[in-house]
Amino acid sequence: MEIFKDPSIPGYQFEIGTTGDFQAEHEAIAALVASRGQVDVEKVREHLPAATIVAVARHNGTIVSVCVLKGARAYNRRVRRKSGFPLGYDVPELGYAATRTDHEGKRLGRTLHNEILKRVEGDVFATVRSTNPTEPGILERRGFQREGRPWKGQGDYTIVLWYRKAPSRANTRDDAR
């Protein structure tokens, strides 16, 4: 696990590791993610153990921000079908981004997104509710583009597929495996 502090963000410690590194804190992470209202706590509990990378920011010993690279899973097939975009079954998903409200706007989410993306060699995707005010901009500024067609979510919103091609292949067109 990599642990570091950023002098420009005093008071926080950043930790990037495997899901196993955070085994004892899965419930706390799931609760944090669910508290931001974008994902059900059961879904986080179910999928966190299969995550490839877990990145957190800690303040006074407590995890206050998280971002995860999920392992490829059956969800890819569903996204492919619903979006009409030829999403590869092995493409990992960036998700479960959540910062506790009292720690928002301190560049924690930014740092965790960047740390995860630094470690992704190939393509990566994310799915975001159409009503989300912040995440689309975060993804767009990091090279993600909207792909396919949005599909209906479980509430009064659609879900949008965001996709980032591997940097080395960003200029090629034949990339959708």
Ligand SMILES: CC(C)(COP(=O)(O)OP(=O)(O)OC[C@H]1O[C@@H](n2cnc3c(N)ncnc32)[C@H](O)[C@@H]1OP(=O)(O)O)[C@@H](O)C(=O)NCCC(=O)NCCS
């Ligand atoms: C999205 C979220 C994780 C960002 O966390 P954060 O720690 O506040 O993020 P940061 O302070 O690092 O800001 C990240 C970026 O968003 C921008 N941003 C932050 N707050 C914003 C706001 N209210 N409106 C627009 N942009 C905003 C910042 O300028 C920054 O941009 P950049 O890094 O691309 O230059 C946090 O707002 C959150 O938990 N939201 C609810 C859950 C959610 O929507 N998760 C995504 C689900 S797919």
